[in-house]
Amino acid sequence: MDERSKQVAYKIMAIMYLLTILSMQAIVLYRQFALGQELRDFEDLAIIMTVNSLFLISALLYFGAISIRKLSIKSILLIYLLLVVLGSAFTYVKYNLVRSPGLSFMELFDKLIIVFAILGIMMFFFIMFSYLGKRRLDKEIED
Amino acid sequence: MEYLYYICHVENLKLKVARVEKSLSQQELADLCEVTRQTIGLIEKGKYNPTLNLCVKIAKVLDLTLNDLFWDENKK
Numbered sequence: 001m002d003e004r005s006k007q008v009a010y011k012i013m014a015i016m017y018l019l020t021i022l023s024m025q026a027i028v029l030y031r032q033f034a035l036g037q038e039l040r041d042f043e044d045l046a047i048i049m050t051v052n053s054l055f056l057i058s059a060l061l062y063f064g065a066i067s068i069r070k071l072s073i074k075s076i077l078l079i080y081l082l083l084v085v086l087g088s089a090f091t092y093v094k095y096n097l098v099r100s101p102g103l104s105f106m107e108l109f110d111k112l113i114i115v116f117a118i119l120g121i122m123m124f125f126f127i128m129f130s131y132l133g134k135r136r137l138d139k140e141i142e143d
Numbered sequence: 144m145e146y147l148y149y150i151c152h153v154e155n156l157k158l159k160v161a162r163v164e165k166s167l168s169q170q171e172l173a174d175l176c177e178v179t180r181q182t183i184g185l186i187e188k189g190k191y192n193p194t195l196n197l198c199v200k201i202a203k204v205l206d207l208t209l210n211d212l213f214w215d216e217n218k219k
Contacts, residue, residue, distance in 0.1 A: 002178035004191055 024049055033098055058125055062133035080123050087115040154189045157212050161205045162187075175204045 001009070028045055031037040039046065060066045071079075091111050096102030103111065162172050162183075169187070173180045176197065185191035186201075193201070202209050 002182050003194055003197060004182040004185065005179065 021049065021052065032094065036099075054122060054125060058129040061126060061129045062136070064133055064137050076123065076127065080119065083119045083123070084116060087119055088112055091115055155187050155213070158201070158205075159187045161207055161212060165205055167205075172201070172204065176200045 024045055028042055028049065031042050057066075092108065095108060095111060102108075162169070165172075167175075169183045170180045173183045176183070177200070178197065182191060182193075182197075186193050198209055198213060202212055205212070
């Protein structure tokens with residue numbers, strides 16, 4: 001395979017990958033909101049998508065596809081807060097607006113704790129891989 | 144910027160002329176550079192931007208410099 005064929009193949013693979021992930025996302029949303037299925041009914045899909053997204057973004061950061069900037073603690077916290085707000089809003093809409101009757105405050109709080117924890121783990125992963133990727137690139141440049 | 148537009152979108156006549164002067168077909172040049180004939184064809188048509196490595200390979204095979212093949216003095 002020469003460089004042009006590789007480039008074309010990678011482009012097509014990336015587009016097909018994106019379409020697959022988007023289709024899976026659409027299926028998960030359809031099952032949740034249109035069919036009213038519980039998480040256990042599509043747990044396999046949810047796990048594949050979560051792990052996939054986590055590793056995709058981590059790999060993009062590690063191999064330098066996403067430019068690694070020096071982020072201050074304040075910016076990191078702001079990004080985390082933004083994700084928490086979005087995640088909480090989605091959880092609230094999912095359990096209290098779409099479904100009737102909705103969850104009680106304590107039940108909703110239990111769900112939100114999981115959202116906060118998962119987002120925290122994701123942020124930790126991304127920061128760790130950004131740092132490792134930056135170190136790897138710096139080392140490659142030095143060598 | 145104008146130059147970049149030029150190398151990206153305009154036929155690379157210099158490469159074509161250099162290849163013909165060396166009496167090489169697209170297939171022969173492609174074999175010497177270890178790429179496909181289509182890649183050489185697309186570079187000549189200005190529809191594919193080769194990597195620097197491939198530019199150097201082509202220049203070496205044709206005994207020319209990168210400037211001879213890919214630089215246009217008339218454009219800034």
